[in-house]
Amino acid sequence: MTWDVLNVIGTIAFAISGAIVAMEEEYDILGVYILGAVTAFGGGAIRNLLIGVPITVLWEQELLFHIALFAMTVVFLFPKMLLKHWRTWGNFTDAIGLAAFAVQGALYAVEMGHPISAAVVAAVLTGSGGGIIRDLLAGRKPLVLRAEIYAFWAILAGLAIGYEFISTPFELYSLCVVIVILRVLSYTYKWSLPNRSFFQRQAKKLHTKN
Numbered sequence: 253m254t255w256d257v258l259n260v261i262g263t264i265a266f267a268i269s270g271a272i273v274a275m276e277e278e279y280d281i282l283g284v285y286i287l288g289a290v291t292a293f294g295g296g297a298i299r300n301l302l303i304g305v306p307i308t309v310l311w312e313q314e315l316l317f318h319i320a321l322f323a324m325t326v327v328f329l330f331p332k333m334l335l336k337h338w339r340t341w342g343n344f345t346d347a348i349g350l351a352a353f354a355v356q357g358a359l360y361a362v363e364m365g366h367p368i369s370a371a372v373v374a375a376v377l378t379g380s381g382g383g384i385i386r387d388l389l390a391g392r393k394p395l396v397l398r399a400e401i402y403a404f405w406a407i408l409a410g411l412a413i414g415y416e417f418i419s420t421p422f423e424l425y426s427l428c429v430v431i432v433i434l435r436v437l438s439y440t441y442k443w444s445l446p447n448r449s450f451f452q453r454q455a456k457k458l459h460t461k462n
Contacts, residue, residue, distance in 0.1 A: 258428070259316060260316070263323075266346075266353070266386075267320035268327055269383070270291025270382070271327040277390050289320060290386060296382075297381075298377050303373075350380060353382070354380075354406035354410065357375045358378075361373075361410075361414070375407065401435075401443050401444060405435055409427060
């Protein structure tokens with residue numbers, strides 16, 4: 253039951269996210285459906301390939317496809333109502349998708365008897381894989397590669413579930429809420445992981461020589 257609920261939540265969140273990004277890029281109705289679909293199901297497809305699940309399993313999720321189609325249709329039919337507030341809660345929707353799919357992906361790997369490393373990879377790919385494909389198709393820099401912390405929260409979910417610190421439905425839902433909160437805080441307060449810029453260092457050297 254927990255698995256199914258997380259699937260539905262993640263599918264709706266990412267389908268809406270993909271559809272709205274497509275409309276921001278002024279794609280036609282086919283582009284809206286394609287981008288929404290790859291955002292909702294792309295991460296799961298990549299995960300399945302890497303942990304040994306037949307790709308055909310994707311086509312057994314008929315109900316989820318219908319749910320995603322309905323969500324994308326609502327976005328397309330009522331764009332002003334949704335796009336008006338997209339700047340405010342768009343990242344929040346993406347955070348919900350990240351949390352739900354990261355937890356669901358880690359559960360998938362653990363239930364198949366894979367090691368902790370596989371649970372972490374499954375969490376990251378399921379949680380962010382669809383968003384990466386979405387951003388690439390939209391000609392944008394993938395959200396997971398930006399300065400804001402994104403995939404790191406999926407890694408934490410994979411570790412928590414892989415080490416079996418969290419296992420009951422209540423704990424799993426609580427983990428989803430925590431990940432959403434952490435993701436919202438990370439983009440609100442501009443939290444970021446350490447990074448280095450080769451070009452900045454080179455520029456400093458040239459400036460010093462001059």
